[in-house]
Amino acid sequence: MLKKGIPRHSQISQWLRSQIEDGVFEAEEKLPSENDLAKKFDVSRVTIRRALQSLESEEIIYRCQGLGSFVSDKRTPHNLVRLTDFNEDMAKAGLNASSEVHEFKIIDAPSWLLPPLQLDEGTKVMQVDRLRMADGSPVAFDSTWLPILYGQLLSLEKLKSSTIYKILEEEYDISVIRGTYRFTADIADKSLASELKVDEGSPLLMIERSTYTIGNKPVYFQRRYYRTDKVTYEMTLERPQEDNGDYPELPMKEFIPVFNR
Amino acid sequence: MLKKGIPRHSQISQWLRSQIEDGVFEAEEKLPSENDLAKKFDVSRVTIRRALQSLESEEIIYRCQGLGSFVSDKRTPHNLVRLTDFNEDMAKAGLNASSEVHEFKIIDAPSWLLPPLQLDEGTKVMQVDRLRMADGSPVAFDSTWLPILYGQLLSLEKLKSSTIYKILEEEYDISVIRGTYRFTADIADKSLASELKVDEGSPLLMIERSTYTIGNKPVYFQRRYYRTDKVTYEMTLERPQEDNGDYPELPMKEFIPVFNR
DNA sequence: CAATTTAACTTGTATTAACATGTATTGATA
């Protein structure tokens, strides 16, 4: 049942993770007892506990002495934030996402783009402008700049049905390891106003995103303008309930505002 | 050395936490080996490992087989986001924070405020308007509304030297358990423009914050406008390096955009 | 002297064993 070469506790926690993911064990459902699991996998109870501990620290399950282990209700592993994708975000919100590619060209990198993409002067970059729509009406407009190295992997065809993130990850195995988001506000100039169908001078929520792959290599730099009447970014921070006394005064969560001078 | 009644592994992990916090073990410094710690506390190595495991899952330390355990460089436990405080944010950025209370009054709650504060029509609320400054120049302007229950605990005096968060937590033991942040953009009207010393129509980053105490009771609702030339909110999301195979495809971090219709 | 082997030390994995503590049910007792 268990492969060799991979720690058993990892395999067991992985098995449980996928079982929970697949809905075999539903939310709030009681898992088999540690002894039962130990028998099932023919390992010691300690190994089972090691596996359950992983799931507990990921807040996928919670355990009650005397009662058993239960699947957490939270759909996403708490405290974990995923690097999200426009289409994915929209799908989660139950909206029909679509996008139009309005620009797909190679340009000389403007000077302000050199530092974020770690490029030298005179280098060319790929620029992709897209209008993002939810249920057919414009929600956001973004420009993305990529070093030619990565930009050449894209095509108009693919961009229509997929996202840059997915194309690079799934087709070329270039995965984004790190991403930095910057939130700021801007006002719609003539061009943005007409793209997003808002009045010139309207406030727009701007999110700049820098993404990096292994070795801190920049993959792309993106500026996205959201219609404020359409999108608000929201984030809930929760202070962990005083569980076991492990956190006496406790860590909550961090959110770093950067002050420009 | 160890008290009874409290699990030894908890006491040991707590001791290590505070030693690290106090700088006894600095960033990237190697901790004593598991065997050394076991001898020091006269416990088994398993107990030490249990303690280190807690610190590891909190990302306070990391461990390398064959090398030892090391203190993580990250100042704040990773993946944990703290509910922050304006003064604290500024201090961290090395700026001198100050604020002027421009309004401190009791008003009839406007209708749009009723749902977020879970109040009935006709209720009165406390409103506090403050201009926030960094090194003497205006950075943000916020209005905070509190149910009278909590508002009455504040005073002009205290607000000058402290923050609402601190006053309620430290003096009245009312601690904020949960907070929701919403990011959006707005433009400066005449009043905001003159407060923040920007042109009318300038873009401002607006952050709405709802905070709750135990039992999901709203403590206050706040609207803060940041000068975009002064402040950008930034957030870095990192995908955990494939450590042990525990996370095969996955979990990064979550950041929820809310789509208004 | 350089390359290799060995030894010592580190954390990682896993078992067996015992006892502590919390929860719920069952059955005897007042």
Added chain:
DNA sequence: TATCAATACATGTTAATACAAGTTAAATTG
């Protein structure tokens, strides 16, 4: 009937032990 004690079973704590595997440096070898 209501209460309490016994019991079974859950997770929690901890020890003692063994071996695996990664790292480093010293010792050995060519």
